[in-house]
Amino acid sequence: MQKNLPHICPSCSATLQVKSLICEKCKTEVTGIFQLPLLAALTQQEQDFIIDFVKCSGSLKIMAQNLSLSYPTVRNLLDDIILKIETNQKNFKPVL
Numbered sequence: 178m179q180k181n182l183p184h185i186c187p188s189c190s191a192t193l194q195v196k197s198l199i200c201e202k203c204k205t206e207v208t209g210i211f212q213l214p215l216l217a218a219l220t221q222q223e224q225d226f227i228i229d230f231v232k233c234s235g236s237l238k239i240m241a242q243n244l245s246l247s248y249p250t251v252r253n254l255l256d257d258i259i260l261k262i263e264t265n266q267k268n269f270k271p272v273l
Contacts, residue, residue, distance in 0.1 A: 184218045192218075192268070218265045223258050230255070 184193050195211040216224060233239040241251045 181221055182213070182217055184213050215262065215265055219258065219261065223261070226254060226258060 197208040199206045241248045
């Protein structure tokens with residue numbers, strides 16, 4: 178089972194940040210406070226949709242065919258993701 182990267186604090190619901198990264202090969206560790214990528218705040222299903230959308234060269238018609246959904250349904254799915262991204266961008270607080 179694949180674990181998803183958490184992005185919301187389970188205690189206070191604030192946005193989580195990354196504190197360190199480590200290289201599995203040489204064990205080099207980089208420590209600091211880093212923002213998670215904007216797309217990491219999306220669900221795995223939403224991320225998969227975006228990947229498929231890019232692979233289809235942004236064609237909602239092809240996406241609809243591949244997903245066996247109507248064009249308006251796929252358009253609504255994309256609109257929901259766009260709204261979520263825009264909301265996340267507004268709440269984004271840069272690390273100083």
